[in-house]
Amino acid sequence: MKAQNLLALILIPMGLIIAAVPPNTTKPYKLTAGELLAEVNTRSQYVTPETVADMLVNKDPTLRLIDVRSSDEFEKFSLPGAVNIPVADLLSDKYTEILDQGVKMNVFYSNGTIAANEAWMITRQLGYSNNFVLEGGLNYWFDSIMNPQKPDNTSPDEEFAKYDFRKSAGMALGGGAPVQAAVDKTAPSSKPAVKPAQKKKKAAGGC
Amino acid sequence: MGPLVVNEIITENTNLFLAFIIGIGFGFVLESSGFSSSRKLAGVFYGYDTVVLKVFFTAAITGMLGLLFFSLFGWIDLSLVYVNPTFLPSAILGGVIMGLGFIMGGYCPGTSFCGASIGKIDALVFIGGLFLGVLIFGLGYDIWEGIYMAGSMGDPKVSESLGLSDGVFGLLLIVVALAMFRVAEWAETKWPREEY
Numbered sequence: 499m500k501a502q503n504l505l506a507l508i509l510i511p512m513g514l515i516i517a518a519v520p521p522n523t524t525k526p527y528k529l530t531a532g533e534l535l536a537e538v539n540t541r542s543q544y545v546t547p548e549t550v551a552d553m554l555v556n557k558d559p560t561l562r563l564i565d566v567r568s569s570d571e572f573e574k575f576s577l578p579g580a581v582n583i584p585v586a587d588l589l590s591d592k593y594t595e596i597l598d599q600g601v602k603m604n605v606f607y608s609n610g611t612i613a614a615n616e617a618w619m620i621t622r623q624l625g626y627s628n629n630f631v632l633e634g635g636l637n638y639w640f641d642s643i644m645n646p647q648k649p650d651n652t653s654p655d656e657e658f659a660k661y662d663f664r665k666s667a668g669m670a671l672g673g674g675a676p677v678q679a680a681v682d683k684t685a686p687s688s689k690p691a692v693k694p695a696q697k698k699k700k701a702a703g704g705c
Numbered sequence: 706m707g708p709l710v711v712n713e714i715i716t717e718n719t720n721l722f723l724a725f726i727i728g729i730g731f732g733f734v735l736e737s738s739g740f741s742s743s744r745k746l747a748g749v750f751y752g753y754d755t756v757v758l759k760v761f762f763t764a765a766i767t768g769m770l771g772l773l774f775f776s777l778f779g780w781i782d783l784s785l786v787y788v789n790p791t792f793l794p795s796a797i798l799g800g801v802i803m804g805l806g807f808i809m810g811g812y813c814p815g816t817s818f819c820g821a822s823i824g825k826i827d828a829l830v831f832i833g834g835l836f837l838g839v840l841i842f843g844l845g846y847d848i849w850e851g852i853y854m855a856g857s858m859g860d861p862k863v864s865e866s867l868g869l870s871d872g873v874f875g876l877l878l879i880v881v882a883l884a885m886f887r888v889a890e891w892a893e894t895k896w897p898r899e900e901y
Contacts, residue, residue, distance in 0.1 A: 502883075502886055502890070505763065506883050509766060509770070509879050509883065510879060510880070512774075512879075513880070514876060516770065516773045516774065516871075516872040516875050516876065517875065517876035518872070519872060520870075521777075
């Protein structure tokens with residue numbers, strides 16, 4: 499048989515198969531369950547409120563707070579400069595550029611830590627890095643930063659140092675007053691628009 | 706699973722090493738298929754020898770089918786595979802310059818090194834010209850930059866522009882390639898060359 503006919507006999511059926519089957523759109527998960535469990539056990543995804551408060555006060559440009567609660571809750575109160583990506587919309591294409599990047603430190607927060615952890619786990623499984631969870635969520639944020647409790651007189655010095663830091667950070671971030679007051683201050687102005695992602699980023703390489 | 710480097714299954718250095726091994730294999734196949742002969746290569750423009758067309762199109766559709774099937778099996782994530790960005794004006798201009806060089810010199814850049822490796826003088830001269838061209842482009846970059854960077858289109862795929870799925874476009878390409886092989890063989894009998 500002529501080589502060309504043989505080639506046609508092999509290539510055309512393969513072409514027919516590939517034309518007939520739907521394209522594979524599933525994304526292979528990056529981490530095995532064991533690897534993810536190991537990460538969860540080290541609690542390496544958590545960022546303390548003190549770290550976040552410090553970055554906020556210093557206006558650290560690498561920090562990006564991501565509010566994973568619903569947009570209603572986000573409207574009522576959000577941390578300064580936070581963007582709103584509800585967990586339900588996490589996989590929307592327009593947020594890919596925010597979640598899958600190597601420059602900024604994304605910190606998810608919700609009221610507690612459950613929704614934030616959900617967001618973290620999903621993005622981690624997609625293979626995204628630089629995503630973290632605010633330890634204790636907003637509830638602990640208010641307890642620790644906005645309304646810190648003065649430690650007992652018998653407490654060690656570190657406790658007082660922590661208290662002083664929390665108190666000054668809280669003041670700088672509009673705390674030190676009842677929670678309600680803070681709500682008014684951080685009204686719509688603290689809401690940068692989320693720009694829709696143009697195109698999915700690809701790994702560089704090639705010839 | 707794939708691409709191996711992007712998913713950090715192999716390191717950048719291992720990748721370069723694999724490229725080195727594959728490169729040697731590629732060069733060997735090129736030489737043994739007669740791609741080190743400028744007359745054979747130039748034959749594709751005159752019709753007496755179309756092996757260049759057949760070999761490169763076979764390679765392209767084989768590679769394409771491989772990638773599509775790998776993607777189907779979930780062995781490679783095609784969205785992570787690098788696609789050269791398209792600059793249409795400079796691609797056309799570059800294609801014309803490269804084609805002229807190909808007809809006149811009888812080599813394309815890769816095959817000139819293939820020819821040089823077995824000591825072909827014309828291949829060495831071609832490489833000299835190649836470096837001259839690189840120098841002219843590099844030193845005069847300010848002059849060319851406007852044309853070079855004009856008309857950025859991102860990295861579109863032909864299948865996307867036509868609104869076809871990758872698989873359907875793949876099948877079309879295979880059929881077109883096989884038809885072209887027929888035409889090429891016909892051309893070889895129509896404009897034969899006795900000896901080269």
